[in-house]
Amino acid sequence: MANDYFKFKQFKVLQRKSAMRVGTDSVLLGAWANVANVINAIDVGTGTGVIALMLAQRNPLMKIDAVELDSDSAAEATDNVTRSPWASSINVVNMAFQDFANQSGKAYELIVSNPPYFNNSLKSPLAKRTLTRHTESLPYHDLLLGVQHLLAHNGRFCGIFPYSEGNVFIAQASTFGLYCTHKVSIVTKPGKPTLRILVQLEKERQPVTETELTIHNPDGTYTKEYKQLTSEFYLAF
Numbered sequence: 001m002a003n004d005y006f007k008f009k010q011f012k013v014l015q016r017k018s019a020m021r022v023g024t025d026s027v028l029l030g031a032w033a034n035v036a037n038v039i040n041a042i043d044v045g046t047g048t049g050v051i052a053l054m055l056a057q058r059n060p061l062m063k064i065d066a067v068e069l070d071s072d073s074a075a076e077a078t079d080n081v082t083r084s085p086w087a088s089s090i091n092v093v094n095m096a097f098q099d100f101a102n103q104s105g106k107a108y109e110l111i112v113s114n115p116p117y118f119n120n121s122l123k124s125p126l127a128k129r130t131l132t133r134h135t136e137s138l139p140y141h142d143l144l145l146g147v148q149h150l151l152a153h154n155g156r157f158c159g160i161f162p163y164s165e166g167n168v169f170i171a172q173a174s175t176f177g178l179y180c181t182h183k184v185s186i187v188t189k190p191g192k193p194t195l196r197i198l199v200q201l202e203k204e205r206q207p208v209t210e211t212e213l214t215i216h217n218p219d220g221t222y223t224k225e226y227k228q229l230t231s232e233f234y235l236a237f
Helices: 024-032 050-058 071-083 097-103 127-133 140-150 163-174 224-230
Strands: 005-007 012-014 040-044 063-068 090-094 108-113 151-162 179-187 196-202 209-214
Touching: 012 071, 024 050, 024 151, 024 196, 024 224, 040 050, 040 140, 050 063, 050 071, 050 090, 050 108, 063 071, 063 097, 071 090, 097 140, 108 140, 140 151, 140 163, 151 163, 163 179, 163 196, 209 224
Parallel strands: 040 063, 040 108, 063 090, 108 151, 179 209
Antiparallel strands: 005 012, 151 196, 179 196
């Protein structure tokens, strides 16, 4: 049975109630997103709050609105934030992102999301897991519309997606005036196909920086690059 908590170097995440537990995707995004010169940030679909907590650890001066539709997940995220060293930096908001985007009057230098991404796959029999993993609750159109509205002129959106869905998202983003400036292909082992892509969008067109990150060496050990990216967080590194 999986643990009902996940312990990092500087904080612990309870995950008894949240629809999705801490996973590699969220850790990758939380460790990779560019937090330089950020005053205000949003974590869209915060779940347990893990990404918001990682961002706060990396830049304790910024203020983060952690938006979560599911009430149980929002309550657990609030508990995790309260127990952390950054309780004053993170505000958990139990609301649909669409409503939050319509009501907020702030501009954000950073918006991050590990969004729902399955459009046509079989639904999980667990309603909360379906809500988290499928795009009915937050279609890409709605996510991009909110990002377009809330993102500061010099701001960045950072997200993580399965390979095919991510490329669809990048193409759709350009119709909202949001352009990919950095893309990282994530592979599990050398020679394997791309599993995920980390995507950075900005409002100004720029040459796209494309890199690759391999998680495991052929023998199953973690690569030096993955350890470097996540060493501030994982106890094992």
